[in-house]
Amino acid sequence: MKKALVIGGGVAGCAAAHHLTMMGGWDVLLVEAAPFLGAGVRTNWFGGHPYTFGPRHFLTQNRAVYDYMDAIVPLRSCADHQFITYVERDNAFYNYPIHEDDIAKMPDRDKIAEERKNAVGVENAKDLEAYWIGSVGQTLFDKFIDGYNKKMWLVDDCKKIDTFNWSPKGVTIKSGPRAAWDTAMSAYPYAEDGYNKYFDYAVQGVKVLLNTKIERYDIPNRTVWLKGEKMTFDVIVNAISPDEIFDKCHGELKYIGRDFHKIVFPTEHVFPEHVYFLYYANDEQFTRLVEYKKMTHHKSPTTLIGMEIPSLNGRHYPLPFKKDIALASKYFEMMPDHVYSIGRNGSYRYGLDIDDCIEQAMIMARQIKEGGRDYPVPMEIWR
Template identity: 45%
Template structure:
């Protein structure tokens, strides 16, 4: 029987444990925390279910929904996002919407700037250029300039200079105000995604070791030192950052993190219908507010808000800069083929739940 050690029991680690176990691998999943699911684990505040940051299913590749619904039925909902622009004292749809532009105090200038953008726009060298060459300086200033600088803690958005073809080009929306042209999904049960994690732990051939820290790695064998004992396997599936696997021998990979604060309010619903998130694109310390019951479907006369603050205290978001991506690739090149990188940290890439589960389904099928 082939064997695999999985480092990290977040969504990626659990998806891989489930698929490998079902395929007949002898799987050991090591998680340093006392629970599975990482940031997608459900907690409760005054009876309100929440996760650390909103975790909806925002894509539907083949097989992903069927797999998740083996463990938890999903509810579907429309998703709209509003950005608060302090200079206008107004909340606007994001991405910018043509109907909102008509109501802006500087709409004449915005209209001239939109008429002046090149068609097609040139390839952007960085995040700032991607907005300036598509919607002009005024909309960029309202929605993104300060928000992105705050989110990434950079002096200028020109620092966000990863490969231009991977940058999401801004657009002016018309018609529907929905963020995307399809519904998002979230588990119907108030336990959220926890039933999926429990199902992965109970899968055949899977052993889970919680509250367990990997003390060292031998990437050539491969093997992991746990409680003074080396565990060996045919494959090492790593959902941790590649620099940690190699002792940060080339220097640390940069990440941005978040601090979270919850607030229960005495109102049944705070945000307008279909609006689930608010972005704050000014000098306030927080970036995003989520009304969790809009995702979870929780029923209560009160509502729970989650506020997010940029932080260096944890590692959640890989940096989309040439320098960071080149450093990540240097680590990737140093890893042998029997080390499989998964998840946001393992791949050093911003991924949604659908991306992570699809990667497990597709890759394990080929092993």
């Protein structure tokens, strides 16, 4: 048997462990610092309502990824899901992505039309602000993007956000159906406990150590010290921030965290029908509200809303700034053959979602079978 170590038991680590055991011939050890698997994707309960840390709905364009999750925790389609943004200066809720039908109703629609006609395009955009203004014009940028991204990334100016491949929505304005990402499959588990069974299923046959951290890493030699014991592996899959496994030798990678609040309302529903998320693009402290019932279909005379406030608590969002991505690359360059780094933090890539973590695990398994490597494991459908 070959030996594999998986570091971190979020979606990426669990999917990696599962794909290694499915290949056969692998003895897999997964080490997770928390007392449970799944991290923020794990369902908990408040007032009887199931909820996760933030929305965590399943959105993918990859049929194999969808079928994989659906076979383990059957998925209910959320194809109707709409997101809306509150724009205070118009005192209106508008579709997000920005929708042609809403623009037609905006008080400044003529100005917007003029700005869109004169928009210079995104080819030479150097930052998020130039990207969006070049795409949709100043007024729509001000209404939907500027305030939201400043608070999301804790910056005072969107010019400081100098990557935007994670923000493709500005290139087009939506028309037709209002459902948010209607070119992707959108779903959520039927089960009351959401994805929880996935995590247990994925690690069948895997030795899982919860509440555990590796004491010392020697990644170039695929060796770690665990509970005082020196252990060497044929493959290591890193599914945590790469600075941690190199003792932060190039410095600490930065992340934006989240303060998360749960609020129960004394009414069966709060959001309009089909609306799953509300985005707030003004000077409110929070970025997003989620009504969990929309995804969970939980039956109750009350409803649970989750509120997210960007903060420095937790390592949830890798920064979309070139200098931070360059620092992460220094760590990726240090990874030898047979060490893979996957997942949102493991790839240091904002916009890498649940489906992408699974796709990376699938690609990793293929690379192990066929040879070859790349860091982070490349996405075939990187959007």
